[in-house]
Amino acid sequence: MDGLIIGLDLCDAYTRICCHDREKSWSIPTVICKKKDEEAWYIGEEAYAYTLVGEGIIVDKLIKMVRKDGTATLGGTKYEGLDLLKLFLKKIIKLPMEEFFCEEIKELVITMQKVDTKLMDALMYCADSLGIEREKVHIISHTESFVYYVLSQKKEVWGNQVGVFDLSEDSFHYHELKVQRGLRKMMVIAEHEALEESFNLDILDTPSGGKLADKILSSCADRLLQKKLFSSVFLTGKGFERHDWAKDSMKVLCSRKKVYMEPELFARGAAFKGMDYLQDNSAYPFICICDGHLHSTVSLRVLHKERESQLVVAAAGDNWYEAKSSVDLIVDKQDYVEFMVTPMDPKQKRLVKIGLEGFPNRPDRTTRLGISFGFLDERTMAVVLKDKGFGELFPATDTVIRQEVML
Amino acid sequence: MSLILCRQEPVKRPFYFEYLGVRIFSSQELCYVIYNHPLLVLDGFVDESLLEFIREDLDMAFFAAKLEKWQKSGEEEDELLAMILHECDYYSATEVGRFRQQLAAFRRLSQSELLKQKADFLFQKNQYGKAVSIYIRILDMARADRGSDSFTAKVYHNLGAAYARLFLMDKACKAYEKSYDLVNNEEVLKKICHLSQWNPSVTPGERFLSLMTEELKEVCKEERAVANENAGKAKSLLELENLFQKDPIKRFQGAGELVSKWKKEYRNIMS
Numbered sequence: 316m317d318g319l320i321i322g323l324d325l326c327d328a329y330t331r332i333c334c335h336d337r338e339k340s341w342s343i344p345t346v347i348c349k350k351k352d353e354e355a356w357y358i359g360e361e362a363y364a365y366t367l368v369g370e371g372i373i374v375d376k377l378i379k380m381v382r383k384d385g386t387a388t389l390g391g392t393k394y395e396g397l398d399l400l401k402l403f404l405k406k407i408i409k410l411p412m413e414e415f416f417c418e419e420i421k422e423l424v425i426t427m428q429k430v431d432t433k434l435m436d437a438l439m440y441c442a443d444s445l446g447i448e449r450e451k452v453h454i455i456s457h458t459e460s461f462v463y464y465v466l467s468q469k470k471e472v473w474g475n476q477v478g479v480f481d482l483s484e485d486s487f488h489y490h491e492l493k494v495q496r497g498l499r500k501m502m503v504i505a506e507h508e509a510l511e512e513s514f515n516l517d518i519l520d521t522p523s524g525g526k527l528a529d530k531i532l533s534s535c536a537d538r539l540l541q542k543k544l545f546s547s548v549f550l551t552g553k554g555f556e557r558h559d560w561a562k563d564s565m566k567v568l569c570s571r572k573k574v575y576m577e578p579e580l581f582a583r584g585a586a587f588k589g590m591d592y593l594q595d596n597s598a599y600p601f602i603c604i605c606d607g608h609l610h611s612t613v614s615l616r617v618l619h620k621e622r623e624s625q626l627v628v629a630a631a632g633d634n635w636y637e638a639k640s641s642v643d644l645i646v647d648k649q650d651y652v653e654f655m656v657t658p659m660d661p662k663q664k665r666l667v668k669i670g671l672e673g674f675p676n677r678p679d680r681t682t683r684l685g686i687s688f689g690f691l692d693e694r695t696m697a698v699v700l701k702d703k704g705f706g707e708l709f710p711a712t713d714t715v716i717r718q719e720v721m722l
Numbered sequence: 723m724s725l726i727l728c729r730q731e732p733v734k735r736p737f738y739f740e741y742l743g744v745r746i747f748s749s750q751e752l753c754y755v756i757y758n759h760p761l762l763v764l765d766g767f768v769d770e771s772l773l774e775f776i777r778e779d780l781d782m783a784f785f786a787a788k789l790e791k792w793q794k795s796g797e798e799e800d801e802l803l804a805m806i807l808h809e810c811d812y813y814s815a816t817e818v819g820r821f822r823q824q825l826a827a828f829r830r831l832s833q834s835e836l837l838k839q840k841a842d843f844l845f846q847k848n849q850y851g852k853a854v855s856i857y858i859r860i861l862d863m864a865r866a867d868r869g870s871d872s873f874t875a876k877v878y879h880n881l882g883a884a885y886a887r888l889f890l891m892d893k894a895c896k897a898y899e900k901s902y903d904l905v906n907n908e909e910v911l912k913k914i915c916h917l918s919q920w921n922p923s924v925t926p927g928e929r930f931l932s933l934m935t936e937e938l939k940e941v942c943k944e945e946r947a948v949a950n951e952n953a954g955k956a957k958s959l960l961e962l963e964n965l966f967q968k969d970p971i972k973r974f975q976g977a978g979e980l981v982s983k984w985k986k987e988y989r990n991i992m993s
Binding site: 615616617618619620621623626642643644645646647648649652680681683684705706707708 | 723724725726727728736742744745746747748750751754755811812814815
């Protein structure tokens, strides 16, 4: 294969990277260190090593730093969190490229626990400066990675519900998915829950701490898995790298379902998704409703060839960050634009009207309306309505209406 | 009430519609021009440049070929116009039907009447130069083809009005005089009086000077005063005053835009 399809699980504590169809993977702490007396940067365990011998200054929690527009001063120089993240990504992406003697990245899918616009924009900026084209970079949630990972397995793995416990140094999360077979298309509904019972992984080093952790996990498993029919449960994260502490919980988990350990589940899922981006026809013909995806379909009633039809501008299951579109419409005897928002339950569909206030009065059908849509998150649509006039017959004005619509 | 979905059209070289002095950038604009200006598109509108625009810029090669074939087979030009309206999905079938009827009604008019309607339409659109050339074309026609004296008087009257809008006052006065000679209309006499009052260099013929009573001159004077007052309140003048209230950068930018707009209008009027 000439080019890598990379799945990158980016977390504040650990970052995992793997490539589609390649077994080798890397899991390194999300830290970066600069040598005190020279412009040399190191990441992961190497960064810890230089810091321990007093030769380097280390920075951790890079994601949090970027979210808060934070900075770090290393050797008298102030660095933006974004610049440090860029350096970290450059170093980590180099690992598979050097290992597999490959200089091209075909797809880079970054998966994160929580995805927001700020971080997405920051990662796109990093990709720009690393010379990776934006079209090749995608950012998805852990839940979505989980969906792609699970649906890449044999059908018996996802015949019924599937759960995953993600126990890491700074958090404890549970994700669950269910495949609904519809008449037209399969639908995967995946949800996630940040568990309040998270604990420091250091407690696993003592027998009493291990017992406590075992109790916590089995009570969570009891609560989350009861009364549902599961095909399989996955365990991932640093906390499950060893599982000798989880004897009682394993009994609960393994009862009438298969349990799999997969340390790089999210990175692998991201790589599967990366592979799918390269296909003309998706190997996953389903609508995915999960974090990072729209839960409602947004459409406009338009006239085309004298027939009324619904023009879908964003469909339930679309990745909200990538769901951007624009369309030109001619306004005929109306001074508003009306969107239909259809959630998963069609009974709850509703109309959202935006008035064309400030638009010039013109004869019918002589106002070309430019409508651009984008999403600020999975529940907020940003709409921009622009007066494009009607050529030189009715020149455009600079009238623009910007509105956010809650879905 | 609806929103019409627009075709994506890669227009690089817009089609120039000379009669209105505008460039056309889309199939919708093309339809609008055809539908709303039937008199201007009746003859010779579907030519090679329009076909090229449809083929290359509107990306409707198949339709352009169809039009070309119909044109070569000697089909009526009206049918070609209706085909364009139908194909571009901007007007409904009912509206296209109405357009066909309108064209048929125009075709029933005599040549001189059709030309006058066209010239009057151009006059309404402030295209005075083009209107003048059509009025002259009518007046150059043989008397039998031209129509009655009353019709010719109307043509002279409208020609006078068009000349006046072009600030060609002597020619305007002569056209009005010819109109009056044909039908002795008092309103035309009043216009001659207005012209001479407004522009003292314009001297109507002796006969007209004697026809202009003191009373008529007084009425014209009063009307001119009212017109002057109304002109002072014109929206365009208000906009100009607002422009001069703005800061120097915006004023300069606004003045530049206004001057280029005036230039364009002036070129259209004169051409």
